[in-house]
Each structure stands twice: as C-alpha cells, then as structure tokens.
Amino acid sequence: MTTALVYRAEEVTEYDDLAEAKAARGTTWVHAAEADRAEMDRVADCFDLHPLAIEDVRNNVRAKTEEYDDYTFVVVKLATLRGGETTFDEEIGDEPIGIFIGEDWVVSLTPVSADSIERVRRAVTSGDERFLHRGPDFTAYRIIDTVVDQYFTLLDQIEDDIEAVEDAVTTSTDIDTLEEINSVRRELLSFRKLAWPAREAVGVLARGDPKQIQEDTEKYYRDVYDHLVQLVDLTETYRDLASGARDIYLNTVSQSTNEVMKVLTVVATIFIPLTFVVGVYGMNFADSPYNMPELSWTHGYPAVMIGMLVVGLVMLGYFRREDYI
Structure with missing residues (x-):
C-alpha cells in the first residue's frame, strides 16, 4: 500500500x-x-x-x-x-x-x-x-x-526474561x-x-x-x-x-554435584572396612592349622556382624561430627 x-x-x-x-x-x-x-x-x-x-x-x-x-x-x-x-x-x-x-x-x-x-x-x-x-x-x-x-x-x-532467569537459577x-x-x-x-x-x-x-x-x-x-x-x-x-x-x-x-559426591564418598568410606572384614572371613580354608579359630565359634557370626555395625556407627558419627554429611 x-x-x-x-x-x-x-x-x-x-x-x-x-x-x-x-x-x-x-x-x-x-x-x-x-x-x-x-x-x-x-x-x-x-x-x-x-x-x-x-x-x-x-x-x-x-x-x-x-x-x-x-x-x-x-x-x-x-x-x-x-x-x-x-x-x-x-x-x-x-x-x-x-x-x-x-x-x-x-x-x-x-x-x-x-x-x-x-x-x-x-x-x-x-x-x-x-x-x-x-x-x-x-x-x-x-x-x-x-x-x-x-x-x-x-x-x-x-529485561523481564532476565529477571525470570535470575529467579530460576537460585531455585532450580x-x-x-x-x-x-x-x-x-x-x-x-x-x-x-x-x-x-x-x-x-x-x-x-x-x-x-x-x-x-x-x-x-x-x-x-x-x-x-x-x-x-x-x-x-x-x-x-x-x-x-x-x-x-x-x-x-x-x-x-557444580555445588549440587559436589554434595552428591560427598555423600557417596562417605558411604563408600564406611563400607571399605566392612568389605575388608567380610573379605577376610570369607577365606574358609579347610583342614589347616592356620585357620581362624573363631570360624568354629558358636557366636562368631553374630559377633562379627555386631563388630561391623559398631565400626559403621563409629565412622558415621565421626563424619557427622566433622560436618561431612
């Protein structure tokens, strides 16, 4: 026109x-x-x-x-x-x-x-x-x-879009x-x-x-x-x-990822000694004078489980005191 x-x-x-x-x-x-x-x-x-x-x-x-x-x-x-x-x-x-x-x-x-x-x-x-x-x-x-x-x-x-973005980055x-x-x-x-x-x-x-x-x-x-x-x-x-x-x-x-990794690291650290214990007691060599005597102990299994629980709780308490978790 x-x-x-x-x-x-x-x-x-x-x-x-x-x-x-x-x-x-x-x-x-x-x-x-x-x-x-x-x-x-x-x-x-x-x-x-x-x-x-x-x-x-x-x-x-x-x-x-x-x-x-x-x-x-x-x-x-x-x-x-x-x-x-x-x-x-x-x-x-x-x-x-x-x-x-x-x-x-x-x-x-x-x-x-x-x-x-x-x-x-x-x-x-x-x-x-x-x-x-x-x-x-x-x-x-x-x-x-x-x-x-x-x-x-x-x-x-x-500008309105920028304000919406600034609100979003702090919450999501x-x-x-x-x-x-x-x-x-x-x-x-x-x-x-x-x-x-x-x-x-x-x-x-x-x-x-x-x-x-x-x-x-x-x-x-x-x-x-x-x-x-x-x-x-x-x-x-x-x-x-x-x-x-x-x-x-x-x-x-990045901070969120670090928090997740910290929790996973704490969990893995707690299970390291527990894994060592079950690994040691998993070696059941028969007919040897060097076998662990507690293998034939009647209360050996519950004693080991209680010991592992105590180790886990002690480590968990330490991590909480140091504010790792």
Whole structure:
C-alpha cells in the first residue's frame, strides 16, 4: 500500500499520483508499506532513487546512512519478538525501513506493515503543527524516533526474561534453566546487532553531515542518538547480568554435584572396612592349622556382624561430627 501526502502550513493533501505529489507545493511524503519489488521500482523511478539503495532495502542490510547528490538514504530496522510456544522460544525479528530524505520530499519503503509509521502518518493527516511547519528531515526524524521507541519496549521484555532467569537459577538446576539463559543471551546478541548499527546511522544525522538535515532539526536527531546510546549501554549491562546468571547456574550445578559426591564418598568410606572384614572371613580354608579359630565359634557370626555395625556407627558419627554429611 503506497500513500502520498503533501503538507504545508495551511493544509494536508493526499494524492494518488506520485509524480503529481512530488511536483506539488509543500513537503511530500510517500510511504510504501508491504511494498513488493514492482512497487519499490515504481517509487524509485518517480524520485530517481539509486538501484543499489533499493536493493539494500530488499536485502535487509544493517542500519546505515549514505549520502547521495540529491538525497540522503537511511536504513533502520523494525524490531519485534517472534512468538513461540513459551516466552523463551521467542526470537527477535527485524525488518528494514528505507528512508530517503530529499530537499522537499521524504520517501519511506518497507516490505512489511509498520504500525509505528502508521502512527506518524495519522499525526500528519490530523494536521499536527509540528509537521506542517517543518521539512522532510523532521518527518524522517519522527519515523526513526518511533522505531527506536519500540526498541525500548522490546528491551523491557528482555529485561523481564532476565529477571525470570535470575529467579530460576537460585531455585532450580534443571537443564531447562540453562536453555532459558542461553535463549536470553541470544536475544541480547540479536538486539545488540540492531542497536549498534542504528546508533552509527543516526550519529551521522545528529552531526548534521547530510545537507538535507537542517540545523534546527539536528537536536532532534541528537535526542534519538542519546536514546540509542542508552540502549547500547543497557544491552551491555543485561549481557553481563545474563552471563552472571549462567555462572551462578553452573556454580549451583557444580555445588549440587559436589554434595552428591560427598555423600557417596562417605558411604563408600564406611563400607571399605566392612568389605575388608567380610573379605577376610570369607577365606574358609579347610583342614589347616592356620585357620581362624573363631570360624568354629558358636557366636562368631553374630559377633562379627555386631563388630561391623559398631565400626559403621563409629565412622558415621565421626563424619557427622566433622560436618561431612
């Protein structure tokens, strides 16, 4: 779906013909949502957009900013959580938005539907004064700003996952807990791949390097840049928390294993002398003057059993006193 809006201080007009919208007086904004190859080519032909820039939108390249003779090209990424059977099955999905900022026009292209851009469009059509008295660089800023705001929402969901993991590692050593930790780490890695390039792309606009960015609009891009710096810092902090949760989990598993091994070692140690006793008395050599005399003793068997029980109890008491068990 492609829409063309032309707005100025007095009015907002929607056009069906792209060429007519481009030639109209005021700021022209053309937005192509869920655009296929043919629709992108149609918009590119009208505004003389470079084929390589269009290919970057189609191929979903990393976020970046490039300057051309007549316009500035910006790629940012829409970020969403793709649902799974559980919270930790979700994955971060990203879709490109190509923004072309001209002297008196702005074009936005995306192969998917974007609610964030639709909110900006509704603000323009409703006659928001912030748009009507500014140029295309401000419209591009609002698009990028809404995309970055979604990053905060996404990071809040990841933060909830981290808190759930931190609660789980102190109470459970199940393998599912480790899988949840690894899932959160993958989410953070995917999010980092979104935030870092976006920060670099917006940084170019915040410095006012492209000639299409007006001086009074640079402060808005600097605000978005500050948000992205905050997002990157939070991402690094959350990665440290996820790594710490994994270390706690591994230490908990190791401690649990040590406790089990300690109990098994105590049991084995108690049975070592008992095994020695039954081994010695199991050597029943007949017709020899060196046979053990107690073998023919009437109470020999119960005496040996009582002796073994006493040895076991003494060793068990010693281990308990030394806090081995």
